Amino acid sequence: MKAAPLALTMGDPAGIGPELTGRVWQALRDTGCVFFWIGDPTLLGEAIVWQEITHPAEARACFAHALPVQRVSCPEVVQPGKPSPQNAPAVIESIKQAVHYSLAGQAGAVVTNPIAKHVLAAAGFPHPGHTEFLASLCKASGQEVMMLACPELKVALTSIHVSLQQAIKCLSAERIVEVSKITAKALKRDFGLTNPRLAIAGLNPHAGEHGMMGDEEVRIIRPAIEVLTKEGINVIGPMPPDTMFSAAVRSHYDAAICLYHDQGLIPVKTLDMAGGVNITLGLPIIRTSPDHGTAFDIAVGRGGKSRADCSSLLSAMRMAHDMAHQRAVTESHCK
Ligand SMILES: NC(=O)c1ccc[n+]([C@@H]2O[C@H](COP(=O)([O-])OP(=O)(O)OC[C@H]3O[C@@H](n4cnc5c(N)ncnc54)[C@H](O)[C@@H]3O)[C@@H](O)[C@H]2O)c1
Numbered sequence: 001m002k003a004a005p006l007a008l009t010m011g012d013p014a015g016i017g018p019e020l021t022g023r024v025w026q027a028l029r030d031t032g033c034v035f036f037w038i039g040d041p042t043l044l045g046e047a048i049v050w051q052e053i054t055h056p057a058e059a060r061a062c063f064a065h066a067l068p069v070q071r072v073s074c075p076e077v078v079q080p081g082k083p084s085p086q087n088a089p090a091v092i093e094s095i096k097q098a099v100h101y102s103l104a105g106q107a108g109a110v111v112t113n114p115i116a117k118h119v120l121a122a123a124g125f126p127h128p129g130h131t132e133f134l135a136s137l138c139k140a141s142g143q144e145v146m147m148l149a150c151p152e153l154k155v156a157l158t159s160i161h162v163s164l165q166q167a168i169k170c171l172s173a174e175r176i177v178e179v180s181k182i183t184a185k186a187l188k189r190d191f192g193l194t195n196p197r198l199a200i201a202g203l204n205p206h207a208g209e210h211g212m213m214g215d216e217e218v219r220i221i222r223p224a225i226e227v228l229t230k231e232g233i234n235v236i237g238p239m240p241p242d243t244m245f246s247a248a249v250r251s252h253y254d255a256a257i258c259l260y261h262d263q264g265l266i267p268v269k270t271l272d273m274a275g276g277v278n279i280t281l282g283l284p285i286i287r288t289s290p291d292h293g294t295a296f297d298i299a300v301g302r303g304g305k306s307r308a309d310c311s312s313l314l315s316a317m318r319m320a321h322d323m324a325h326q327r328a329v330t331e332s333h334c335k
Pocket residue numbers: 016113114115116117118130278289290291292293294295296297298307308309310312
């Protein structure tokens with residue numbers, strides 16, 4: 001049986017999402033990686049042939065000659081680079097439909113185009129980002145884990161869209177254990193690793209230097225590592241954060257558990273901004289997205305000559321496709 005198509009959301013219609021979508025369809029149309037876009041087709045340029053569908057099952061038949069579009073219309077005329085909270089309901093509806101199809105098994109995964117958090121917030125959207133919204137739609141709030149991945153490095157975060165002060169305040173051995181277990185499970189289930197190796201970052205300079213430069217390593221991180229080790233998880237740390245992302249150290253682990261947003265995202269985005277992928281772990285569905293944002297400063301909209309790089313969205317599509325395939329293989333072995 002053929003895999004279900006991937007559901008790609010609209011993202012902010014005034015950002016680079018619509019122009020990237022057309023280019024990614026052109027790059028994938030002759031491959032087995034089939035997707036449909038849930039968005040407003042008036043945002044696509046003349047060069048993109050599209051076909052309206054009413055159900056994901058129709059996507060595969062037209063994919064080679066037309067981008068399948070499940071229509072969600074923007075209520076306000078879109079001006080590239082000028083986001084409007086008036087279009088937030090369409091942005092949110094697109095995400096809801098993608099999750100609905102994925103939970104129903106009619107889409108193989110959700111891939112999201114970038115949204116602008118402040119624009120949605122101005123329209124009353126209560127979630128800090130996709131990750132938390134997706135968890136709420138999947139009834140899995142609190143279990144969501146943000147992973148960023150590029151070929152050289154995978155990182156998973158113990159906290160997501162909170163201030164640095166809040167991230168440190170909320171850090172606990174329980175949270176490190178929980179995130180590590182979700183990450184180890186995903187590495188087995190969706191990436192096919194039999195015995196994933198995790199490295200837990202320290203929080204302080206030199207991982208605390210034996211308590212001289214902060215005691216979170218002694219009070220929180222080491223006890224978490226002891227629990228994980230007892231449970232049979234292959235884990236090392238606390239790792240000095242300034243050296244753990246070097247090529248030599250990276251060869252000792254499959255994923256780093258990082259203790260705040262930028263500790264993990266800076267190394268991935270520096271190593272590979274173009275190829276980096278944002279993945280949400282801990283949900284019943286597979287979700288990926290590019291690692292960049294809406295890039296309003298370069299958005300040109302339909303027909304314009306885009307200078308936005310579509311590599312990260314392309315990587316996100318391919319990764320979602322591969323993860324869905326791997327999950328099916330893993331689950332068939334467990335039966
Ligand atoms: N997955 C997501 O939904 C997601 C991810 C990150 C940021 N955001 C949101 O995007 C908005 C803008 O954030 P930002 O300015 O910090 O980050 P950004 O990634 O949108 O832009 C940062 C810089 O990178 C450039 N850039 C980004 N993507 C590019 C691409 N594909 N090709 C060429 N250049 C590219 C931009 O032009 C800009 O100069 C914010 O509201 C933020 O919340 C969303």
